[in-house]
Amino acid sequence: SQQGEEDPQALSIQEGENATMNCSYKTSINNLQWYRQNSGRGLVHLILIRSNEREKHSGRLRVTLDTSKKSSSLLITASRAADTASYFCATGGTASKLTFGTGTRLQVTL
Amino acid sequence: SQTIHQWPATLVQPVGSPLSLECTVEGTSNPNLYWYRQAAGRGLQLLFYSVGIGQISSEVPQNLSASRPQDRQFILSSKKLLLSDSGFYLCAWSVRSRTDEKLFFGSGTQLSVL
Numbered sequence: 001s002q003q004g005e006e007d008p009q010a011l012s013i014q015e016g017e018n019a020t021m022n023c024s025y026k027t028s029i030n031n032l033q034w035y036r037q038n039s040g041r042g043l044v045h046l047i048l049i050r051s052n053e054r055e056k057h058s059g060r061l062r063v064t065l066d067t068s069k070k071s072s073s074l075l076i077t078a079s080r081a082a083d084t085a086s087y088f089c090a091t092g093g094t095a096s097k098l099t100f101g102t103g104t105r106l107q108v109t110l
Numbered sequence: 111s112q113t114i115h116q117w118p119a120t121l122v123q124p125v126g127s128p129l130s131l132e133c134t135v136e137g138t139s140n141p142n143l144y145w146y147r148q149a150a151g152r153g154l155q156l157l158f159y160s161v162g163i164g165q166i167s168s169e170v171p172q173n174l175s176a177s178r179p180q181d182r183q184f185i186l187s188s189k190k191l192l193l194s195d196s197g198f199y200l201c202a203w204s205v206r207s208r209t210d211e212k213l214f215f216g217s218g219t220q221l222s223v224l
Contacts, residue, residue, distance in 0.1 A: 030209045042116075042200055042215030043154075050210070088153060090213075096142065096167070098213065100153040 004032070004089040004101035012107040019076040021104040023089035024069075032065055032072050033090045033098070043088065046074075079108045112137035116201045116216030123223055129174075129188040131219050133201030136182065141203040143184040144213065145176055148198040160184060161206075196223045 007022045023032070031050045035043040049056045049065045049072065056063045062075040076083055086105050092098040116133045123129060135141050142161055146154040156169045158176035166176050173192050177185045184201060201216040 033212065035213075040198075040218070040220070042202075042217045043213070045212045045214065048210060048212060096144070096156070096159045098156075098211075102151075102153040 004091045004099060006087070006089055006101045006104040008104060009102070010105045010107070012109065013079055015079060015081055015108055015110050017079055019079050019083070019106055019108070021074045021087050021106070023072045023074070023091075023101060025072075025089075025091045025099075026070065029067075029091045031092070032063075034061075034063060034072075034074050035088045035090060035100075037086045037088065037103070039085070046087075076106075079106075081108050081110055084108045112203075112214065114201065114203055114214060114216045116219060118219060119217065120220045121222070123191050123221065125193055125223055126190045129186070129191050129195070129221070131186040131199055131201075131221075133184045133186075133216055134182055135184075135203045138182070138203070138205065140181060140206075142206055142211070143178060143182075144202040144204070145174075145184065145186045146200040146202060148200060148218075150198075154200065158186070191223045193223050196221055 004023045004025045013019050031048050033048045034046045036046050037043045047058050047063050049063050060077045065072045086103040088100050088103045090098045090100045113136045144159045145157045148154050160166050160178045174188050199219045202213040204211045204213050
C-alpha cells in the first residue's frame with residue numbers, strides 16, 4: 001500500500017535556521033500532501049503537490065517532489081518558535097485513500 | 111467559512127463501557143467525513159469514512175462503529191471499550207475531488223480506557 005515515511009523522526013534547530021524534512025513513499029501517487037500538527041491538536045493542511053509538479057511554494061514553505069525517486073521534501077525557511085510541531089506527509093488521490101507517515105517532530109528553539 | 115466541531119476534547123472511560131464521539135461540520139454541504147485514530151507518536155490510521163448519509167465504509171475491523179445520521183454529523187461509537195481503544199481520535203472532512211482532496215481536521219478527542 002502507499003505509505004509516506006518521514007525523515008528524520010525528530011529535528012531540533014534554532015530560530016532563523018532552515019528546516020528540511022523528507023518523505024519517501026512506495027507506489028505511484030496522484031498527489032502528495034503535507035500537514036502540520038501541534039501537540040494534542042488536529043492536523044492542518046499545509047500544501048498539496050500534484051504528481052506532475054516538481055516544486056511548490058507557499059509563504060516560507062517550499063515543497064519538492066521527485067516521482068522518479070518516490071520522495072518529497074518540505075523546507076521551512078527562517079524558522080520560528082511557532083513552527084514547532086509535527087509534520088506529516090500523506091500520499092494518495094482521494095482523501096479516503098490518503099496514507100499518512102509517522103511524522104517528523106520539529107523543535108525550534110530561541 | 112467552514113468549521114468542524116469535535117467533542118469531547120478528553121475522555122476517560124472504564125473498560126467495557128460504551129463510547130460516543132460526535133463530530134459536526136458547518137458551512138458546507140455533502141462533505142466526505144472521516145474518523146482517524148492516532149496512537150502516541152505515530153501516524154494516522156483511517157477507521158471509517160462516509161460519502162453520504164447512512165453510507166459508512168470501514169477500513170479496519172475493530173471494536174468500533176460509525177454512523178452518519180445527518181449530512182454534517184458523524185458519530186463514532188462502541189458498545190464495550192477495550193484497553194486497546196485508547197488513543198487520539200480525529201474527525202475530518204473533505205470536499206469531493208477526483209484527485210486533489212484535502213482534509214480538514216477537528217481538534218481531536220484524547221480517549222483513555224482504564
